[in-house]
Amino acid sequence: MGITKAEVFNDQQNKMARYAKAFAHPARVAIIEYLVKAEACICGDLVGELPLAQSTISQHLKELKNIGIITGEIEGPRINYCINEKAWAEARSMLGKLMDSYKKCC
Amino acid sequence: MGITKAEVFNDQQNKMARYAKAFAHPARVAIIEYLVKAEACICGDLVGELPLAQSTISQHLKELKNIGIITGEIEGPRINYCINEKAWAEARSMLGKLMDSYKKCC
DNA sequence: ACATTATATCGTAATATTACGATATAATTA
DNA sequence: TAATTATATCGTAATATTACGATATAATGT
Numbered sequence: 001m002g003i004t005k006a007e008v009f010n011d012q013q014n015k016m017a018r019y020a021k022a023f024a025h026p027a028r029v030a031i032i033e034y035l036v037k038a039e040a041c042i043c044g045d046l047v048g049e050l051p052l053a054q055s056t057i058s059q060h061l062k063e064l065k066n067i068g069i070i071t072g073e074i075e076g077p078r079i080n081y082c083i084n085e086k087a088w089a090e091a092r093s094m095l096g097k098l099m100d101s102y103k104k105c106c
Numbered sequence: 107m108g109i110t111k112a113e114v115f116n117d118q119q120n121k122m123a124r125y126a127k128a129f130a131h132p133a134r135v136a137i138i139e140y141l142v143k144a145e146a147c148i149c150g151d152l153v154g155e156l157p158l159a160q161s162t163i164s165q166h167l168k169e170l171k172n173i174g175i176i177t178g179e180i181e182g183p184r185i186n187y188c189i190n191e192k193a194w195a196e197a198r199s200m201l202g203k204l205m206d207s208y209k210k211c212c
Numbered sequence: 213a214c215a216t217t218a219t220a221t222c223g224t225a226a227t228a229t230t231a232c233g234a235t236a237t238a239a240t241t242a
Numbered sequence: 243t244a245a246t247t248a249t250a251t252c253g254t255a256a257t258a259t260t261a262c263g264a265t266a267t268a269a270t271g272t
Contacts, residue, residue, distance in 0.1 A: 001227070008156075026119040037207075054249075095205065107256045160220095180219095183217060
């Protein structure tokens with residue numbers, strides 16, 4: 001089929017999966033790393049940074065915005081992209097909690 | 107096209123994306139949570155736990171094994187699934203480092 | 213040897229993702 | 243107003259993912 005059965009999982013699991021998707025493609029990792037490294041909201045000079053077509057990058061940005069992990073504010077003819085502090089904190093907390101909960105067992 | 111251009115990204119980015127994929131589907135989150143909570147290597151009683159077909163669960167387990175985040179050791183007629191300690195630590199470190207590197211900017 | 217049990221694999225259908233070129237949109241500048 | 247610039251959206255092709263039933267495999271128990 002190809003359609004995820006989200007109904008059968010709980011909200012936490014679906015949310016976790018959603019956040020993880022932000023990091024589940026190297027282009028999106030690169031975009032996020034760039035935004036983080038900039039320590040500022042940057043206008044989309046990503047097209048010059050990544051060896052991907054502008055439309056492809058725009059598509060990834062759209063997905064990151066859908067996930068909620070970044071925001072995009074119009075600033076004149078450009079758009080200022082920024083990590084969404086709140087969502088970032090939540091993703092970090094959720095992923096961190098899960099990753100820390102593992103105790104070596106065998 | 108639909109084919110990720112892995113060549114144009116660096117190893118760290120590709121690896122990060124690979125690990126993140128382990129968490130990027132609610133069924134895999136559920137599987138991982140179950141393995142973590144068990145605090146033991148468990149034989150695949152996941153089929154009774156998750157409302158998905160056995161073949162679907164097997165497919166997700168295969169992907170998790172491919173990613174490297176879990177191992178599966180044959181034990182008689184069953185298979186003992188376990189978090190792969192080393193890969194887990196690496197994933198945790200990589201994701202943690204990225205998530206911690208963000209400083210509020212604007 | 214045969215049945216049982218646990219798991220994997222195969223085949224397949226539906227849907228999602230990735231990528232790109234072309235085009236549209238919207239603000240700025242000349 | 244027209245040209246420019248930055249970004250989004252559309253259309254589309256290729257590939258990947260998700261899911262399931264059916265079947266294969268492999269070890270155990272009878």
